[in-house]
Amino acid sequence: MTTRARSLLTSSAVVAALAATMLVAPTATASPATTVASTTVATGTAAVSAPTLTTAYTKSAADARIVSKLTARVTTARFGTQFSGAVMDARTGTLLWSKDGNTALKPASTIKFVAATNALRRFGPTYRFTTVVRRGAQADQVVLVGSGDPALSSTQLVALAKQTAYTMKANGQLRVRLYADDTLFAAPSLATGWPSSYVPDETTWLRSLVVDGRQVTDTSIDAAKIFAAKLKTYGITVASVARGTASTANPVLASSAGQTIDQIVTRMMMESDNEHAEALHRLVGVSSGAGKTWSAASSAAQKGLTYEGLSATAIYDGSGLSRSDRLTSIQLAKMVKNTFESGNKVPFRILRSSPGLPQAGMTGTLKASYDRFTASTSKCAVGKVYAKTGTLRDAVALAGWTVGKDGRIKAFAFIINGNPTSTTLMRQNIDMLAATVNGCY
Numbered sequence: 556m557t558t559r560a561r562s563l564l565t566s567s568a569v570v571a572a573l574a575a576t577m578l579v580a581p582t583a584t585a586s587p588a589t590t591v592a593s594t595t596v597a598t599g600t601a602a603v604s605a606p607t608l609t610t611a612y613t614k615s616a617a618d619a620r621i622v623s624k625l626t627a628r629v630t631t632a633r634f635g636t637q638f639s640g641a642v643m644d645a646r647t648g649t650l651l652w653s654k655d656g657n658t659a660l661k662p663a664s665t666i667k668f669v670a671a672t673n674a675l676r677r678f679g680p681t682y683r684f685t686t687v688v689r690r691g692a693q694a695d696q697v698v699l700v701g702s703g704d705p706a707l708s709s710t711q712l713v714a715l716a717k718q719t720a721y722t723m724k725a726n727g728q729l730r731v732r733l734y735a736d737d738t739l740f741a742a743p744s745l746a747t748g749w750p751s752s753y754v755p756d757e758t759t760w761l762r763s764l765v766v767d768g769r770q771v772t773d774t775s776i777d778a779a780k781i782f783a784a785k786l787k788t789y790g791i792t793v794a795s796v797a798r799g800t801a802s803t804a805n806p807v808l809a810s811s812a813g814q815t816i817d818q819i820v821t822r823m824m825m826e827s828d829n830e831h832a833e834a835l836h837r838l839v840g841v842s843s844g845a846g847k848t849w850s851a852a853s854s855a856a857q858k859g860l861t862y863e864g865l866s867a868t869a870i871y872d873g874s875g876l877s878r879s880d881r882l883t884s885i886q887l888a889k890m891v892k893n894t895f896e897s898g899n900k901v902p903f904r905i906l907r908s909s910p911g912l913p914q915a916g917m918t919g920t921l922k923a924s925y926d927r928f929t930a931s932t933s934k935c936a937v938g939k940v941y942a943k944t945g946t947l948r949d950a951v952a953l954a955g956w957t958v959g960k961d962g963r964i965k966a967f968a969f970i971i972n973g974n975p976t977s978t979t980l981m982r983q984n985i986d987m988l989a990a991t992v993n994g995c996y
Contacts, residue, residue: 612644612647612649614649614651615959615961615963616961617959617960617961617963617994618651618959618961620960620994621642621651621652621959621965621991621992621994622651622652624991624996625640625642625652625654625988625991625992626652626654628987628988628991629654629988633984634971634981634984635971635972635973635975636973637658637660637971637972637973638654638655638658638660638969638970638971638972639654639655639656639657639658639659639660639883639884639885639968639969639970640652640653640654640655640656640884640967640968640969640970640988641653641654641656641883641884641885641887641888641967641968642888642965642966642967642992643885643888643889643892643965643966643967644892644963644964644965644966645891645892645895645956645963645964645965645966646895646963646964648889648892650885651965653884653885655884656883656884656885656888657883657885658883658884659868659869659881659882659883660881660882660883660950660970660971660972661875661878661880661881661947661949661950661970661972662875662880662881662882662887662945662950662952662954662970663875663945663946663947663950663951663952664827664829664832664874664875664943664944664945664946664952665875665882665887665943665944665945665952665953665954665968665970666867666870666872666873666874666875666880666882666945667823667824667827667832667873667874667875667943668887668890668891668906668943668954669836669856669859669860669867669870669873669890670823670832670835670836670839670856670873670874671820671823671824671835671906672859672860672863672865672890672893672894672903672906673835673836673839673855673856673859673860674816674819674820674835674838674839675816675817675820675902675903675905675906676859676862676863676902677839677842677843677859678816678838678842679816679902680815680816680817680820680901680902680904680905681815681816681817682815682816683812683813683814683815683816684702684703684704684707684812684813684838685702685704685810685811685812685813686699686700686701686702686704686707686711686715686810686811686813687700687702687807687808687809687810687811688700688715688718688719688807688808688809688810689801689802689803689805689806689807689808690805690806690808691732691734691799691801691802691805692802692805694726694728695728695730695731695732695794696731696732696734696799697719697723697731697732697733697734697786697808698733698734698735698736698799698800698801698805699715699733699734699735699736699764699778699779699782700736700764700801701735701736701737701738701739701740701762701763701764701765701775701778702739702763702813703739703740703763703834703837703838703841704813704814704819704834705765705768705819705828705830705831705833705834705835706768706813706814706818706819706822706831707764707765707766707767707778707813708766708767708813709766709767709781709785711811711813712766712778712781712782712785713785714809714811715782715785715809715810715811716782716785716786716788716789716791716809717789717809718808718809718810719786719789719791719808719809720786720789720790720791721789722808722809723791723808724790724791729790729791729792730791730792730793730794731786731791731792731793731794732793732794732795732797733779733782733783733786733793733795733796733797734779734796734797734798734799734800734801735764735775735776735778735779735796735797735798735799736764736798736799736800736801737762737763737764737775737798738763738800739763739841739847740761740762740763740837740841740847741846741847741848741849743760743761743762744849746849746871746872746876746877747849747871747872747877747879748871748872748876748877748878748879748880749872749876749877749878750878753876755770755772757829757876758829758830758833758874758876759771759772759774759830760772760773760774761830761833761834761837762774762775763775763834763837764778764779765777765778765830766778766781766782768828768830768831775798776796776797776798779796780796783796817905817911819831819835820835820905820906820911821905821910821911823835824906824911824912824913824919824943825910825911825912825913825918825919825920826919826920827919827920827943827944827945829874829876832872832873832874832875833872833873833874834873835873836852836856836872836873836874837849837852837873839852839855839856839859840852840853840854840855840856843855843858843859845858849871849872852873853870853871853872856870856873857870860890863893864893865886865889865890865893866886866889867881867882867886868881868882868883868886869881875945875947876947878947882970883970884954884968884969884970885968886968887952887954887968887970888954888966888967888968889966890954891906891954891955891956891966891967891968892966894906894907895907895956895964895966907941907956908941909941912941912942912943912955913941913942913943913944914938914940914941915927915928915933915936915937915938915939915940915941915942915986915989916928916929916934916936916937916938917937917938919944920944921940921942921944923937925982926979926982926983927944927982927986928940928986928990929983930983930986930987932983932984932986932987932990932996933983933986933987933989933990933996935990935993935995935996936957936986936989936990936993936995936996939957939958939993939995940955940956940957940989940990940992940993941955941956941957942954942955942956942967942989943955945970946978946982948974948978949972949973949974949975950970950971950972951970951971951975951978951981951982951985952968952969952970952971952985953967953968953969953985953986953988953989954967954968954969955967955989957989957992957993958993959992959993959994960993960994960995961994965992965993967988967989967992969985969988969989971984971985
């Protein structure tokens, strides 16, 4: 089991400045392999208690069954020739089963584990991005400054408008020129591996100012126009709306803190929200000091994984839409296992609970309405598997955890690439593998 003496940065200071230096990873040290002697999973939240540890991992009868069943069930006839799968003990990292576990394939949305891991570590689970309004260079100028918060809401704009109007009225300024500052992120462009059809079919242009997750061409100007309407309700006339840049030398007129990182990550993982993923991916890059671009964010993502003792073959975005992204099943399973390390109890708790990951046949992208865990080969695992899904036209993946028949937590990842005749069938087959890990099938 890998242990690390991690010193977390103070999240508020990091993001307020949005220019902190990159975390320096301490040297990882190896500790003896351990085994879980007792594990408790609380109903509903699936919160996992601290285990009783011994000095060596002994494979159980349940482990032997997993190996036997997976080996028999993972066939070329079912999964084709582009398959990667791995199962490991979540507490120790002991690899229990693998088939082409080091083969790098398109992971689709399971790569969101990278964005979740780095954002939770970088900012902390309770951090909130703060959107501000600043006065411009002239008395009648008002600037709405994008914080990169993908969960910025129109309700927050109401609060910002009320505060702004109060100050402007106090200064006798009832007519203003409004500007949208989205310079926190580089100008929108396609990520490496994104076909041009992805915008707007799969996602919108990434900007640091968006309200209510609205799918429009220019989310920054859209947010400013909505803000202008809110100002009008408080007696402020907006003469014009344009893009501009705020100066930190000018006073803050209003501010509003958004949702917590935990809440943003939950939305991203449960609903596979691409915009939330890309925003977190880019914000980690900006906060680390790497820069505002796609390449800077990807570099920061790799460094963040290195800090965790993890790795990824190729990361070009945060959502997994990129056709150039590559992960192995062992890399993914290790990301899941990382959330169970004793030193990660606080920052990654959301990824060890039902609110943070889809629950088999019940919530998020694993709901039965999506034909997940409804087949005879997997319905026994309903409510027992917690995992992130991934789907592209030629990729299906699943990565998460379950408690095996031996009471031990099993981290797993399965990736299938190619051109399946039926995506639904591939999902049913991959659900069957998760049910096999659980031991109910």
